[in-house]
Structures are given as structure tokens and as C-alpha cells.
Amino acid sequence: GIQVEQSPPDLILQEGANSTLRCNFSDSVNNLQWFHQNPWGQLINLFYIPSGTKQNGRLSATTVATERYSLLYISSSQTTDSGVYFCAVAMFSGGYNKLIFGAGTRLAVHP
Amino acid sequence: DGGITQSPKYLFRKEGQNVTLSCEQNLNHDAMYWYRQDPGQGLRLIYYSQIVNDFQKGDIAEGYSVSREKKESFPLTVTSAQKNPTAFYLCASSQSGTAYGYTFGSGTRLTVV
Numbered sequence: 388g389i390q391v392e393q394s395p396p397d398l399i400l401q402e403g404a405n406s407t408l409r410c411n412f413s414d415s416v417n418n419l420q421w422f423h424q425n426p427w428g429q430l431i432n433l434f435y436i437p438s439g440t441k442q443n444g445r446l447s448a449t450t451v452a453t454e455r456y457s458l459l460y461i462s463s464s465q466t467t468d469s470g471v472y473f474c475a476v477a478m479f480s481g482g483y484n485k486l487i488f489g490a491g492t493r494l495a496v497h498p
Numbered sequence: 499d500g501g502i503t504q505s506p507k508y509l510f511r512k513e514g515q516n517v518t519l520s521c522e523q524n525l526n527h528d529a530m531y532w533y534r535q536d537p538g539q540g541l542r543l544i545y546y547s548q549i550v551n552d553f554q555k556g557d558i559a560e561g562y563s564v565s566r567e568k569k570e571s572f573p574l575t576v577t578s579a580q581k582n583p584t585a586f587y588l589c590a591s592s593q594s595g596t597a598y599g600y601t602f603g604s605g606t607r608l609t610v611v
Contacts, residue, residue, distance in 0.1 A: 432600060
């Protein structure tokens with residue numbers, strides 16, 4: 388099946404630093420999404436980005452579908468950015484669009 | 499406010515017991531999902547349901563059971579056949595047929611004691 392690999396697995400930043408998270412996937416996919424899981428476990432969708440670039444405040448994401456990777460940029464990081472960032476790709480299987488998650492990048496932002 | 503409610507937030511299970519995790523949504527979504535999250539791993543799909551009275555096994559369904567008697571509700575039972583049930587369980591919903599617009603609950607942390 389399709390493989391989703393995220394790097395780095397762990398990241399520690401000082402507040403104000405910038406970072407880039409990477410997601411590689413092994414096959415053509417219907418779409419790609421980035422999620423943030425806060426320290427209390429709540430998962431929130433950040434971007435739906437099958438291709439191209441999107442920006443939302445200090446976050447932006449770029450997906451190059453032909454090269455099978457996506458990048459999530461975090462600028463001027465804040466302590467509230469801490470948590471786990473997942474990318475997930477969709478593939479059509481068994482009659483529905485199945486989301487396959489990577490193992491995540493655990494981010495800790497220190498003041 | 500529309501959303502997904504999971505309960506309880508924390509649950510402790512003795513060896514050999516069945517326990518049921520609750521998931522309720524008021525988003526009028528057709529599809530609902532149960533995921534398991536282990537430390538350092540991504541979310542793995544346990545079961546999903548696209549319509550009432552129908553559900554399908556995901557990637558790790560062994561030792562789990564579900565029901566979908568109402569559109570709003572998708573409870574998950576962790577049976578005694580699940581040998582390693584300690585994990586964080588997340589419920590999600592979406593409009594049927596799409597992989598976009600998932601809404602997740604806040605999770606239930608299950609621990610075997």
C-alpha cells in the first residue's frame with residue numbers, strides 16, 4: 388500500500404524560529420492534508436492541498452504532486468504551535484476515499 | 499456549535515473486560531470513522547461507516563466491534579480479544595465519499611490496568 392513518511396520525527400525550536408516539515412508519499416494520491424494535534428489530543432485540519440501552495444497566517448504549505456512530496460512551513464513559531472503535525476493522503480479504496488496518515492512530526496516550541 | 503463529542507475522556511479497563519467508547523456528532527455527516535493512535539505512530543483506521551446500519555473494517559479491526567444504528571452515533575467496543583488495547587482513540591466524521599472536511603473528536607485515552 389501507499390507509504391507516507393514524515394521528517395523530522397522530532398523538532399525543538401525557540402520561539403520566533405522558522406521551520407520546515409516534510410511529507411513524502413510513495414504513490415499518486417487524490418489529495419493531501421496537513422493536520423495539527425494539540426497537546427490535549429485535538430486534531431485540527433490545517434490545509435487541504437493536493438497541489439500548489441497555500442498560506443494561512445504564519446503557516447504555509449506546498450505540495451509538488453509530480454515529485455510526491457509536501458512541505459509545511461511554520462514562520463515565527465509560537466509556543467501554541469507545539470504538538471504533532473500529521474500529513475495524510477487520500478486514496479480510493481473499498482468504495483471510499485481512505486485517509487492514510489504519516490507518523491507525524493512532534494514539535495516543541497520553547498519560550 | 500456543531501462538532502463531535504467523545505466520552506469518556508479517560509477509561510480504564512481490566513483484563514478480560516469489554517468496554518464501549520462513545521462518539522456522537524451533530525454535523526449531519528454521513529460518514530464516521532474510528533482511529534487508533536499509539537505513541538510515535540500515525541492514526542490507523544479501525545472501522546468506518548458511510549451510512550446508517552452499514553460499516554466496514556479498516557486496517558486493524560481485530561478485537562473491535564462497532565454499530566451504526568443512528569446517523570449521529572458510532573460507538574466502538576473494545577473486546578477482550580484485543581490483546582493490546584492501551585491507546586488513544588479518535589472518532590471522526592465527514593461528508594460521505596469525500597476525504598476532505600474531516601472533523602475529529604477530542605479522543606478517549608484507554609488504559610488496561
